[in-house]
Amino acid sequence: MNTSLMGVIDATTFHKSLKDLILHRTIAALPFGGRYRLIDFVLSSMVNSGITSVGVFPKYNYRSLMDHLGSGRNWDLNRKRDGLFFFPAPMFDAPYKQIGAFDHFSYHINYFKRSKQEYVIVANCYSVFNMDFNDVLDRHIENKCDITELTKYGNSLEVYLLKRELLIELLETKDITGYTCLKDVMNDSNNRYAICSYEYDDYFVMIDSVESYYHTSLQLLDSFTWKKLFRKDQPIYTKVKDEPPTYYGKGAVVENSMIANGCIIEGHVENSIISRAVKICKGTVIKNCIIMQKTQIGENCYLDSVILDKDVKIEDGIELVPLRLNKPIVVKKGVVQGALMNQ
Missing domain, CATH: 3.90.550.10 (Spore Coat Polysaccharide Biosynthesis Protein SpsA; Chain A)
Known part of the structure; x- marks a missing residue:
């Protein structure tokens, strides 16, 4: 003290x-x-x-x-x-x-x-x-x-x-x-x-x-x-939330990523950070992304270098890739990204 x-x-x-x-x-x-x-x-x-x-x-x-x-x-x-x-x-x-x-x-x-x-x-x-x-x-x-x-x-x-x-x-x-x-x-x-x-x-x-x-x-x-x-002698503390373990579907692939508790992962996640209670559906590929809490990503999507804020919903078949290198796309909190918006 x-x-x-x-x-x-x-x-x-x-x-x-x-x-x-x-x-x-x-x-x-x-x-x-x-x-x-x-x-x-x-x-x-x-x-x-x-x-x-x-x-x-x-x-x-x-x-x-x-x-x-x-x-x-x-x-x-x-x-x-x-x-x-x-x-x-x-x-x-x-x-x-x-x-x-x-x-x-x-x-x-x-x-x-x-x-x-x-x-x-x-x-x-x-x-x-x-x-x-x-x-x-x-x-x-x-x-x-x-x-x-x-x-x-x-x-x-x-x-x-x-x-x-x-x-x-x-x-x-x-x-x-x-x-x-x-x-x-x-x-x-x-x-x-x-x-x-x-x-x-x-x-x-x-x-x-x-x-x-x-x-x-x-x-x-x-x-x-x-x-x-993150050191054992000097831990980083945060608010503790009790949530179930993440569920990985039969065809799920996860490489070099951080996945928090309470998620449902059925797609491909690579080099990304996934927060609590995120759902990634079948056929979807997530690369170099930051996905915040309670976001839902539909089937057959492709996201690369994207930041999705909390409670975002990405509908089926959406592709999000930035036009400029090192300039990630940001989807604001609560946005629903659908096929019409994507066009």
Whole structure:
């Protein structure tokens, strides 16, 4: 247990390049790897670092995120003291307007003032990684830093460590300084703080576009990447769902793919990630695809390099192949793709 460090997850960001996948959910709740959500990686890293107080600050479309996190029990954060705290945005008139996280944080400033931890990790919610923040804290204290920024190859990872009292000061003076987030502080060459960088040399990918989401997802099929992320000593936790095992039909073929529980697979699946309760009918070929929960794909279809969101229905005989290389097709949540639409 780390009594000197608390966690803050900034879930206020809206990436326009991910619009087709986050119109009905916050980016923190974007499904990943068949059974996870993006927030699971930063939240698990905090819990594995001994952090017992985590505040999540979403801005829009956060119903699915609330459902996923629940009481925090799956991350051992349903506690009498500290635990998981959920702080919705105070304004709903312009959900996609980017005004900076400080405005959101300051609305809930009493959370920071009442907390007992001396230091705070402020992290984005859309990165795939698995790390121990105690190493960052040790370096921060050793070098007598005011703010430590995590970097990779010199580029910001939008993860910061600073004293809780300094964060409160930044929130209370934001109207004077003009700072809207910690990135603004980093970009101000005239800031009065001792800024340090912590170069992180392990696996870390920021999901900020459909292309990065697609390619990072399929990287999980590589055993080297899988072992980097999913470690026995630092597990990635997620919401647990009890579902029956996947049923494989007599003619089913599955190669180099991840198949979640509760599916019915009767076709050919290759180099793909299939989420819970997906149905793939006979004669259908799925290659290099990401298929989200409860999607149904009819008979004799051919899909290559396609992302199907939740509850999509693909009718019989549909072919979906992107026109451009490395530019996957995205079918939005709940869409019915039929022969007429395909034409």
